[in-house]
Amino acid sequence: MDISINNNKKKSIISIAVLFLFFYSAIAYSYTNENNAATNDALINQLPTATSCPGYQNISNKPFSILACFAATLGNNRTNQTLIRDAYRQFHALNWPVHGDTIGLPDYALKSAEQADTFPVWQSWPTNHQVKHSDISNWDESSFTVPTSCDYLFEPSSPRQSSKYTAFVKQNPAVPRGPKIEVLTNAVNPQDDIVVDINLQAVRYQVYMNQPAFEYSKRLSASSDVNYPTANEAFEYEGSTQNSGRGAIFIKAAWKILQPEEFEHYHKSFAVVTSETTGGVEKCELNVVGLSAMHIVNKNNPKNSGSADVSPDNANKWSWATYEFVGNAPAYTDTEDGIEELTESSIKPVLGNFWAFFKQDWAGLRKVCVNEKGLWQQDLPSCPINKNGCEKGDVCGKSTIVVHPSQQDINNLTSYNSATMRELKDSVWKNYRIINNQWADMGYVKPEKLENPILEAFSKKRTSCSGCHKSANKTKFNDFIFSTGIKPAFTGSKINLSTSL
Amino acid sequence: MPNITDTEKLLSFRDQFCCIQLIVAMVSDNELQITTSSIYPGISGEGDNQSKLKAKLKDLYYLPNSVIKLSESSVLHDLIDRYFDEPSKLSSVVMSDDFASLLVNVTGSSDAEPRLKLMLGNANYRCAFSNTDNLDFVEQTKLADQDVTILSSSEQGKLALLVHAIASDKAVRDDVNACTERSEIVTILTSIKFVNAQHISTQTAGIIGDYLSCNDANGLTTFLGTNTYKASW
Numbered sequence: 099m100d101i102s103i104n105n106n107k108k109k110s111i112i113s114i115a116v117l118f119l120f121f122y123s124a125i126a127y128s129y130t131n132e133n134n135a136a137t138n139d140a141l142i143n144q145l146p147t148a149t150s151c152p153g154y155q156n157i158s159n160k161p162f163s164i165l166a167c168f169a170a171t172l173g174n175n176r177t178n179q180t181l182i183r184d185a186y187r188q189f190h191a192l193n194w195p196v197h198g199d200t201i202g203l204p205d206y207a208l209k210s211a212e213q214a215d216t217f218p219v220w221q222s223w224p225t226n227h228q229v230k231h232s233d234i235s236n237w238d239e240s241s242f243t244v245p246t247s248c249d250y251l252f253e254p255s256s257p258r259q260s261s262k263y264t265a266f267v268k269q270n271p272a273v274p275r276g277p278k279i280e281v282l283t284n285a286v287n288p289q290d291d292i293v294v295d296i297n298l299q300a301v302r303y304q305v306y307m308n309q310p311a312f313e314y315s316k317r318l319s320a321s322s323d324v325n326y327p328t329a330n331e332a333f334e335y336e337g338s339t340q341n342s343g344r345g346a347i348f349i350k351a352a353w354k355i356l357q358p359e360e361f362e363h364y365h366k367s368f369a370v371v372t373s374e375t376t377g378g379v380e381k382c383e384l385n386v387v388g389l390s391a392m393h394i395v396n397k398n399n400p401k402n403s404g405s406a407d408v409s410p411d412n413a414n415k416w417s418w419a420t421y422e423f424v425g426n427a428p429a430y431t432d433t434e435d436g437i438e439e440l441t442e443s444s445i446k447p448v449l450g451n452f453w454a455f456f457k458q459d460w461a462g463l464r465k466v467c468v469n470e471k472g473l474w475q476q477d478l479p480s481c482p483i484n485k486n487g488c489e490k491g492d493v494c495g496k497s498t499i500v501v502h503p504s505q506q507d508i509n510n511l512t513s514y515n516s517a518t519m520r521e522l523k524d525s526v527w528k529n530y531r532i533i534n535n536q537w538a539d540m541g542y543v544k545p546e547k548l549e550n551p552i553l554e555a556f557s558k559k560r561t562s563c564s565g566c567h568k569s570a571n572k573t574k575f576n577d578f579i580f581s582t583g584i585k586p587a588f589t590g591s592k593i594n595l596s597t598s599l
Numbered sequence: 600m601p602n603i604t605d606t607e608k609l610l611s612f613r614d615q616f617c618c619i620q621l622i623v624a625m626v627s628d629n630e631l632q633i634t635t636s637s638i639y640p641g642i643s644g645e646g647d648n649q650s651k652l653k654a655k656l657k658d659l660y661y662l663p664n665s666v667i668k669l670s671e672s673s674v675l676h677d678l679i680d681r682y683f684d685e686p687s688k689l690s691s692v693v694m695s696d697d698f699a700s701l702l703v704n705v706t707g708s709s710d711a712e713p714r715l716k717l718m719l720g721n722a723n724y725r726c727a728f729s730n731t732d733n734l735d736f737v738e739q740t741k742l743a744d745q746d747v748t749i750l751s752s753s754e755q756g757k758l759a760l761l762v763h764a765i766a767s768d769k770a771v772r773d774d775v776n777a778c779t780e781r782s783e784i785v786t787i788l789t790s791i792k793f794v795n796a797q798h799i800s801t802q803t804a805g806i807i808g809d810y811l812s813c814n815d816a817n818g819l820t821t822f823l824g825t826n827t828y829k830a831s832w
Contacts, residue, residue: 155648159638159655161630173640174711177829178752183636331643331709401712406746506752509629542749 136341142202142309143344144168144191144219150206162517164190164211166204170329170342171398172417176537178507178544185419185535186514188394192349193218193365193527199277199595201238202309215365215526217276220349226305227281229315237309240277241594248281248370248382249591266368266384273366273386277595280304280369280387282353288566291486293555294494296457299355301390301552302371311346324577328415329398345397345415348579352552353387354454363425363449364388365526389530390454391422391552405541412575414543418567419535420550425449427456427551429501430474439474440467440500449529455499455552458482463498476500486556499551504534506545536562608734609682610695615722616675616766617665617694618702622719623763624664625831626756627794632831635660639832642707653707657699665694673769678731706832715832717742720824724816726766728776743821754803755830760793762823784808 140147144167146154151167158165168191172180195216197205204219228234233243244252251262267275282302285292293301307315310327318324329345355371356364369387372380396417404413428445430438442460447453467474467481476483488494504511515531522528536548547562554566567578625632638660641652668691669676679689705714721738729736750758765772771791778784788804810819 155641159641159652161633161637169640174709175639175832177832179636513629513633
């Protein structure tokens with residue numbers, strides 16, 4: 099009898115496994131079948147359909163579900179709470195591991211929450227740098243160009259020996275691998291500041307774009323108005339349901355060069371990182387970098403139809419979600435009178451023994467940052483808090499960053515961020531939090547002020563993502579996106595990790 | 600015994616009090632708000648799953664969180680006593696199934712935002728600022744054309760708590776509605792304390808004072824509906 103039960107169990111398990119493999123083979127086939135455009139679109143854009151995410155409707159109504167798909171738009175009810183809900187969902191969906199060496203296709207068969215770290219979908223997307231320089235012509239090209247100064251890293255040192263890159267990858271098995279590595283050449287943020295960690299390494303920035311943003315960007319000309327594709331809801335047309343459509347998404351990431359003792363807590367990636375020597379020569383190094391902060395800018399608010407002085411076409415239809423690594427820097431706390439202050443307990447690191455962007459002696463810091471009234475005043479000339487320690491070309495001192503905490507939606511943000519820690523307890527992604535998600539409605543921007551301490555460091559006053567990006571529309575409507583159009587190709591060597599290494 | 604028409608009107612008024620109770624539950628209980636919010640994307644359109652989700656939203660969340668204990672609402676208690684000749688044996692009231700279904704259906708509709716703002720605005724205005732002697736209250740049928748102030752999220756939550764406080768306490772409600780001067784209104788609204796001794800800001804009280812002092816019921820309904828919707832849904 100026992101044997102019979104076991105055989106039945108075996109049969110069931112085998113049947114389930116076969117069905118499972120069949121299902122995901124079907125997905126893979128759908129993806130490669132060029133005739134199946136709607137299916138491909140749903141799969142590549144992580145839209146919640148029966149093909150890409152079967153059962154989505156049954157799971158997504160449970161709070162804090164970690165899913166590979168996410169809604170195209172903010173939906174019929176747009177409130178700050180729904181914006182934070184969608185900031186949570188898009189973050190976890192876009193951090194889903196990419197399928198093998200494909201570009202932009204999540205591995206739907208894996209459970210993201212069970213991975214210690216992932217090579218996330220968005221990291222496989224083309225970068226702004228690649229698009230500007232016409233480095234690739236098609237969305238799914240996995241080749242990318244590295245600067246000439248990096249060539250030596252990919253050349254075998256002798257016919258029998260592997261390249262420095264291959265050896266480095268072998269030395270660092272905990273770093274997720276995917277179709278690309280990071281090519282980080284920019285250490286200056288849009289405010290012309292350089293953020294430097296406690297190891298005296300400058301943060302590097304990169305911008306990535308999804309397929310709708312990529313396809314539109316390829317056609318951009320410098321003179322015409324810009325209007326990236328906006329997401330749309332599913333709708334009925336001639337008796338059949340048309341799927342929802344994904345809008346343009348840009349992700350901006352800030353990467354920090356990691357020391358081995360920091361690996362444990364960060365989402366990591368392999369990167370070639372360029373810098374200038376004192377003699378003005380470009381040098382290139384291979385590093386493991388960790389994600390310090392990111393924005394997800396998603397054109398998912400089609401219902402913002404403008405206001406009295408803004409036409410529907412020129413309305414801000416983006417949401418601006420921003421996230422950070424929890425170990426970046428301590429935060430001010432508010433006194434009962436609403437005055438920001440630092441306390442000795444608030445500067446204790448939350449991960450490991452150090453903050454990434456704050457290393458100060460408590461007594462010494464008080465001496466230079468507390469005024470004669472006993473209040474913390476970061477704009478005192480002697481106080482290093484939130485001040486740019488260098489400009490491009492200078493030798494930089496370490497930054498001392500203190501976070502201005504969000505004043506809005508605190509309970510909601512706490513719930514979602516606690517859920518991330520709980521649901522992803524075995525993953526490095528638990529160490530990232532939503533700061534907030536800014537959006538525009540009837541001429542109002544909510545929350546009014548929002549800043550990321552790494553991506554918008556050193557701001558003198560509270561800043562606003564969309565407030566700043568409004569200035570991109572100055573000379574013509576540029577859809578709130580700073581873009582300078584296509585530039586000549588840059589020199590370097592084409593790399594394809596799947597074939598050349 | 601009241602005539603049937605008055606009973607129906609009173610039951611309809613009851614639904615609006617229960618609606619205020621639901622708003623406050625969602626503003627006060629963050630997990631409840633998050634749970635209901637996670638259901639909203641799934642209730643648009645038709646199909647079996649949408650029906651199940653709508654039933655879940657109504658039966659598990661909207662109805663149970665709309666219950667008002669009459670011992671905690673002297674305004675509702677007084678109304679029931681006034682319109683029913685015999686002493687009330689009721690200890691609590693709950694939103695009607697029809698009203699809860701309507702709320703759910705409107706929430707899932709493509710024009711959810713303006714419709715909910717109007718529904719909640721009417722409930723807020725009627726329960727806190729209308730004359731309760733008049734069961735023939737005429738609701739606003741559309742939102743005001745002019746832009747309304749959108750408060751910060753913390754102030755939006757306080758506004759929902761303020762309306763609930765006025766709509767629950769007969770003495771407070773009578774005092775507020777006896778004021779006609781803007782300055783008087785601002786003073787009394789900022790003096791009303793709710794959970795953790797919170798109160799609304801002078802600026803918010805001033806906005807309400809502006810609407811009340813010039814009898815702009817449409818403007819106040821729009822302001823209340825827009826801001827309490829944003830705090831709770």
